[in-house]
Amino acid sequence: MAEIIDIRLHGRGGQGVMTSSYLIAEAALLENKYVHAFPSFGPERSGAPIAAFARVSDERFYIKTEIYYPDIVVVQDPTLLGQVDVAAGLKEGGIVIVNTDNPNSEAVVKLRNSLPPGARFATVDATKIAAEEIGIRQTNTAILGALVKLTNGNIIKLDSVISAINERFKHKGADKNIKAVERSFNEVS
């Protein structure tokens, strides 16, 4: 049976969470891996909590369900904490990445303390990075730099993310998005 990395992304409608999951899949495919990435839409409206999923494996796999036991959780909107159980089902040794400007806030600390033993926790101010580099508070690309850093490029490499962004945003601001990814790669902690 194929060994699969399960990634679950949380955000709100309009924040590009689906695009984040697609970019993970596109980057992984550039490394000739096998992928299945898709969003879980409720009513399609801005601001509503949504999740997106990305499965990545070196081998072909067939599972098509949503992800309930993630290896990695990415939270693009810190206002979800306390509203959505973002770390639900996190696997042993899993990773949680939260976009926040206040790693010491009550909600963030509470999440960090609730994680199972062995879990890794990191924050990055992707909103600030996106605002400064891209000019909009859209964190769907910036957050990926942190993901690559925390996984040591084992799931997707930085170069693959950059290539995927170049392809997807070739008509609109690929360079700025790539800068945002690189900053998030360097600034995650």
Next chain:
Amino acid sequence: MARIAVTGDDAVALAAKAVNPDVVAAYPITPQTIIVERFADFVADGEVDTEFITVESEHSAMSACVGASSAGARVFTSSASAGLMLMYEIIFIAASSRTPIVMAIANRAISGPINIHGEMTDQMLFRDSGWISLFSEDNQEAHDQTIMAFKIGEHPDVLLPVAIGLDGFILSHAIEGIEAVSREEALKFIGGERTAELKLDTKDPISIGLLHLQDYYMEARAQIRDAQERSRQIIVEVFNEWEKLTGRKYKPVESYMMDDAEYAFITMGSSAGNARTTVDELRAKGEKVGLIKIRVYRPFFGDEITKLCTNLKGIITIERAHSFGGPGGIFSTDIKSALFNTGLSPNVAEYTIGLGGRDTLIKDYHNMYYRAKDAFNEGKNLPIYWWGLRE
């Protein structure tokens, strides 16, 4: 060949682009919208020579398709759920007019309550129309089958429209890697232009779609019946040729781990991926279970299914669809009928899952399996059961 990252809808749009149809008439509806949007891009960017007919409804979309196909054009369209409901009248006329239109369907639940997510009932509903009907397990299959559909439908022994289903969102909006077929390969495979023996032509006029009353209606319908029967062989031939071109093997009914199986899941579409994953896990625990995947739903390849059931103690049908007041699941009723003709009588457990896109987890498949196996060991059948229903 390098695989590219595309959604299921994109995979279908790329297949249509490779085919470069003469005419596309379509109306957008979630979760099929990307297919139409993407194809409109190809038209605007001059990447296809297609005449794209924008229409005000699905009824008009299918009507335009029937008109264009009657004039000998190669025609593609796409829809889902409520869109299909609105074109329902013309769906039947497309079959009776013997117009080999290809339609991709991003399978979606039918209102009401209104819902945009995955379910196959929309496509299974028109099983009695004369359309050939196929389903896809993944994006590669959606891509490949869209191209193969033209060759099947346009074959002079068939001349029937062909529907290709892909699960809404689970495939339509999911990125997977596919090997895309080039235009050169696609047109070499299906033929550069459609050759229609009979078509609307001002120089050689004929009439199509005339009134048939008690005198000839039954004969006209019998011709559809016969074309459906003839399509069985053509479908297999086209699948075999496709394997020669791409190396990808297709069969109307496919099996996995069935050689020594005592029990089998039987399902269609992306659910087959979950059932396959479950089979691997159950096999690792020593369970003798396999998978039968129905790819071609109409015509129904009952003999191929029952052959796989010869040594089974029990079958577990799993359908993302339901017929209210019916004698069981939709295709499971077909299977039971086919089994009756053979004299085989494995026990049967029938499940309805995932209506309106509700997720069915691998642990659910395990539980459905053990529930069925327990009943089978007592010699019992399990009547249709809606899995995961809230109390």
